[in-house]
Amino acid sequence: MPELPEVETVVRDLARLVTGATITSANVFRERNLATPDAPSFTDAVRGRRILGTRRRAKWIIVELSGGILLLVHLRMTGQLLVLPATVERDPYIRLSLTLDDGRELRFRDVRAFGRVALVAQRSDGEAASNLDPHSPPLLADHGVEPLAAAFTADALRALIAHRGTRIKSLLLDQRCIVGIGNIYADEALWRAKIHPLTPANRLRPAQLDALHLAIVGVLSEAVAARGSSINDYTAPDGDGEMQERLDVYQRTGEPCHRCGAAIQRSVVGGRGTHVCRTCQRAPRGAGRAAASRAVRGPRWSERVTPETVGATRSERAAARRRSARQGEAA
Ligand SMILES: [Zn+2]
Numbered sequence: 001m002p003e004l005p006e007v008e009t010v011v012r013d014l015a016r017l018v019t020g021a022t023i024t025s026a027n028v029f030r031e032r033n034l035a036t037p038d039a040p041s042f043t044d045a046v047r048g049r050r051i052l053g054t055r056r057r058a059k060w061i062i063v064e065l066s067g068g069i070l071l072l073v074h075l076r077m078t079g080q081l082l083v084l085p086a087t088v089e090r091d092p093y094i095r096l097s098l099t100l101d102d103g104r105e106l107r108f109r110d111v112r113a114f115g116r117v118a119l120v121a122q123r124s125d126g127e128a129a130s131n132l133d134p135h136s137p138p139l140l141a142d143h144g145v146e147p148l149a150a151a152f153t154a155d156a157l158r159a160l161i162a163h164r165g166t167r168i169k170s171l172l173l174d175q176r177c178i179v180g181i182g183n184i185y186a187d188e189a190l191w192r193a194k195i196h197p198l199t200p201a202n203r204l205r206p207a208q209l210d211a212l213h214l215a216i217v218g219v220l221s222e223a224v225a226a227r228g229s230s231i232n233d234y235t236a237p238d239g240d241g242e243m244q245e246r247l248d249v250y251q252r253t254g255e256p257c258h259r260c261g262a263a264i265q266r267s268v269v270g271g272r273g274t275h276v277c278r279t280c281q282r283a284p285r286g287a288g289r290a291a292a293s294r295a296v297r298g299p300r301w302s303e304r305v306t307p308e309t310v311g312a313t314r315s316e317r318a319a320a321r322r323r324s325a326r327q328g329e330a331a
Contacts, residue, residue: 002075002234004147004180005223005243007059010081013237014063014106015054017083021100022050023065030095033110035118036131042119045069045132046098058143058179062128070128072118072139073108078233079115082107111233144177147216148224152178154213161201162209169197170270172216181216184229184250187275189215191249196281197269203284222246235315249275 002010023046028039037045049065056062061081063071073081086105090097096108096117108117121134130136145152145160160178161171171177172186181189190197192215195208204212228234228241231251248258253266257277266275 001077001182001232002059002079002228003182003185003223004056004059004220005185005226006228006234006236006241007061007075007180008056008148008224009227009236009241010075011054011056011061014061014081014083017237018051018063018100018104018106019053020051021102021104023047023098024101025099027097027099028095029097030113033095033108033113033115033117035116037119041132045119046071051100057128057140058146058175060128060140064122068122068134069132070120070122072116072120072128074116075234076110076112076114076116078112079108079110080233080235081237082109083237142176144175144179147178147180147220152213152217154210157213157216158206158209162204164201166201167197167269168195168199168201168204168212169272169274171201173270173272178216180220183272183274184231184247185216185219185223187250188219188247191275191277191281192219194280194282196283197274197276199284230315230319232319233315240315240318249277251275 026043026046028034028042031039034042046065046069049067049069052064052066054061054063059074061073061075063073065071073079083104083106086099086103090107091109093109093111094107095110095113095115098106100106108115118139119132120139121129121132121136123129123134123138127138128140130139145156161168164171169186169190172181172189173183187197189212193208193211195204195212223229223241223243226241226243226246227236227239229243229247230240231244234241249264252264252275254263256262257264257280260277260279262277262279264275265278266273268274
């Protein structure tokens with residue numbers, strides 16, 4: 001699932017590719033991806049609007065349109081935004097498309113169709129409203145702090161989590177607390193800070209909290225600079241990211257820790273695959289053995305894509321080729 005760096009990359013690519021263009025028409029191919037309004041109102045409301053710019057809030061992509069209207073897109077599991085000449089054939093996974101006045105289309109492609117698109121008004125306080133009425137309540141009010149904003153200091157992190165008895169990894173994934181961190185960057189930040197994912201937040205020492213703050217900001221900034229991690233379906237309008245080549249623990253089960261050489265291990269924390277170096281990241285008392293005994297590794301659905309799969313993107317096929325090469329080495 002795309003996390004903050006991937007969504008930020010899409011937002012920046014889109015800003016460069018579509019700012020200034022005018023939407024001449026819209027097609028909704030699958031209405032269930034549209035959270036609000038209904039399809040006829042959507043196509044009606046976007047027609048003739050100019051794209052003024054793009055920004056990000058949490059994992060939402062916000063496209064600012066003329067007349068105080070915002071187009072919101074959440075990629076969820078497999079969503080992609082593509083900007084292509086309108087003459088390029090649409091594949092069956094295009095759920096929605098906007099035709100631009102310069103002969104291109106902005107297409108929302110989503111294989112598993114969990115992604116969400118919404119068209120809402122901008123409120124007078126700058127927040128996205130819940131629908132096309134600018135007086136409706138803010139849509140994203142329950143979202144937490146932005147980890148790359150200046151306000152996210154070590155003290156701010158301490159104030160957010162130091163009193164909580166929740167396992168630190170679960171807290172990092174809680175979007176009401178800090179936004180944009182998913183499974184990849186939670187595992188990476190905890191490895192950098194040498195903190196075991198099962199450690200209760202209120203048992204972290206001040207030095208560990210400082211290290212965690214540095215690790216979160218560091219790994220997210222580096223990932224934005226690298227255009228995100230192209231794992232599974234993520235690609236940006238201007239192409240794949242390369243952070244996946246620089247990850248220290250995520251999906252490196254069995255490979256040596258970049259710090260100490262011990263094998264990276266995978267277990268399950270709160271239903272999520274979790275990657276740790278058990279030498280660098282000491283388990284809190286009583287947690288280690290239970291976590292290890294539940295270690296599992298099932299295939300993700302996208303691992304079933306082969307280089308020949310029809311409808312796969314270039315990056316999906318490339319990932320499939322890398323996978324089959326790896327399996328060849330292992331055999
Ligand atoms: Zn290590």
